[in-house]
Amino acid sequence: MSMSARRMLQWLLVLQAVGAAGIALAGWRWFDVPLWAALALGVACVALVRLAINMNNFVLSACFASPTPPEFHLGPGARLRLLAEEFRTSMLYTSWFMPRGAPCRHIDPESSAVPVLLVHGYGCNSGYWSYLLPRLERNFISYAGIDLEPVGGAIDDYVPLIEGAVDQLCAATGASQVAIVAHSMGGLVARAWMRVHGSSRVARIITLGTPHHGTGLASFGLGANAAQMRRVKGAACDWLQELGSAEDAAQRLLITSIFSHHDNIVSPQTSSILAGARNIALGGVGHVALGCNGRVLDTVMEELGALKCRTDQDGGVDDGAAPVLLLVDDDAFMLAMLDETVQGQGWRVLSAGSGADALAVLARERVAVIVSDHLMPGMTGAALLAQARRLAPGSFRILLSGAQDDPAIAAALASGDADAYQAKPWRADALLALLHGALPVQGTHGV
Numbered sequence: 001m002s003m004s005a006r007r008m009l010q011w012l013l014v015l016q017a018v019g020a021a022g023i024a025l026a027g028w029r030w031f032d033v034p035l036w037a038a039l040a041l042g043v044a045c046v047a048l049v050r051l052a053i054n055m056n057n058f059v060l061s062a063c064f065a066s067p068t069p070p071e072f073h074l075g076p077g078a079r080l081r082l083l084a085e086e087f088r089t090s091m092l093y094t095s096w097f098m099p100r101g102a103p104c105r106h107i108d109p110e111s112s113a114v115p116v117l118l119v120h121g122y123g124c125n126s127g128y129w130s131y132l133l134p135r136l137e138r139n140f141i142s143y144a145g146i147d148l149e150p151v152g153g154a155i156d157d158y159v160p161l162i163e164g165a166v167d168q169l170c171a172a173t174g175a176s177q178v179a180i181v182a183h184s185m186g187g188l189v190a191r192a193w194m195r196v197h198g199s200s201r202v203a204r205i206i207t208l209g210t211p212h213h214g215t216g217l218a219s220f221g222l223g224a225n226a227a228q229m230r231r232v233k234g235a236a237c238d239w240l241q242e243l244g245s246a247e248d249a250a251q252r253l254l255i256t257s258i259f260s261h262h263d264n265i266v267s268p269q270t271s272s273i274l275a276g277a278r279n280i281a282l283g284g285v286g287h288v289a290l291g292c293n294g295r296v297l298d299t300v301m302e303e304l305g306a307l308k309c310r311t312d313q314d315g316g317v318d319d320g321a322a323p324v325l326l327l328v329d330d331d332a333f334m335l336a337m338l339d340e341t342v343q344g345q346g347w348r349v350l351s352a353g354s355g356a357d358a359l360a361v362l363a364r365e366r367v368a369v370i371v372s373d374h375l376m377p378g379m380t381g382a383a384l385l386a387q388a389r390r391l392a393p394g395s396f397r398i399l400l401s402g403a404q405d406d407p408a409i410a411a412a413l414a415s416g417d418a419d420a421y422q423a424k425p426w427r428a429d430a431l432l433a434l435l436h437g438a439l440p441v442q443g444t445h446g447v
Contacts, residue, residue, distance in 0.1 A: 086286030101127020121184025152223020355379025
């Protein structure tokens with residue numbers, strides 16, 4: 001399967017045109033059908049074959065489908081709209097957008113938004129993003145789209161393509177991070193890239209209808225990548241399980257999975273639910289239509305709009321915004337004491353009662369300084385700051401603890417996961433002096 005998706009779709013269009021012409025010729029020559037009617041018959045026959053293929057996907061997906069939650073059940077009218085939208089979209093994409101599609105790039109030199117890398121799915125190309133591109137441009141968002149070739153290649157072999165595109169997009173925009181919007185298999189490619197190259201350049205990965213745990217329909221697909229998306233005895237194949245086991249909690253927090261309970265390619269549909277990620281469920285949308293449906297695109301733009309741009313090597317600070325100070329402690333009383341101490345100092349103060357809550361804050365906010373208790377259930381302060389170092393590499397990280405002889409504290413300071421240590425019980429003047437001293441460090445290497 002070394003042919004590009006563009007060339008393959010062009011040849012399919014030629015075959016369809018030949019088929020329609022043959023039917024028209026037969027009707028005109030042998031059955032005395034008027035020429036215009038014969039041509040209409042030829043086109044209609046091809047369209048009916050395409051419709052049958054499209055509807056067959058819904059039939060096959062029903063064989064593997066997960067139960068549809070009651071709130072997403074569709075009536076006859078809504079189901080008819082679902083089928084019509086999916087067929088119309090499939091015809092447009094495969095007959096117009098993708099046969100003409102090519103890798104795209106648009107750089108807005110005045111933009112302060114996080115740039116976006118677009119990664120299509122199985123058997124597609126950059127033409128898939130034809131509906132999203134105008135929205136990105138209207139919102140002054142720089143973007144680039146790549147073609148994953150060869151069509152049937154292994155997912156891991158696409159990783160260098162992602163790495164090169166990220167490098168080029170960061171160089172062209174001056175950003176240190178990108179958001180990746182990926183459809184279907186493209187979401188697995190993005191995760192495979194993050195497994196190899198880490199998450200330091202990831203502002204957000206937004207997947208649309210990605211089979212994170214495989215799909216039953218992959219058994220009918222060709223190529224190494226289709227094999228990597230298969231389910232074996234009702235569970236994700238080994239490759240998918242290995243991909244999942246390589247991700248930590250901080251990386252999962254960077255992923256938004258948008259999916260439809262009526263997906264006709266990813267089945268079971270709940271295969272798109274990724275533990276630890278932000279999962280957004282929709283209904284009444286087919287697999288291909290995820291790229292053009294208004295509700296889906298609105299959700300994508302909302303996710304992108306929530307991101308903060310990082311424009312220098314480590315993620316520069318917006319000089320006009322108050323730096324964010326994140327306080328972390330599982331003791332509500334101590335957290336309140338910390339909050340009272342740091343108020344009125346020029347920071348925007350955020351609080352978290354656990355390491356997991358703190359990671360959620362770091363996934364959506366540019367945090368300048370982190371002050372964390374060490375001895376917390378579930379995730380220690382040292383473990384949190386190790387994760388925070390990757391999510392916010394330029395943040396200044398302070399560890400609080402009364403356990404001064406804990407080797408984990410010494411290890412965190414030695415490794416650079418923690419920039420400073422403050423013994424408990426802490427003194428307000430000493431803590432404030434340490435915090436104010438952190439601000440010049442901010443300006444030097446960013447957030």
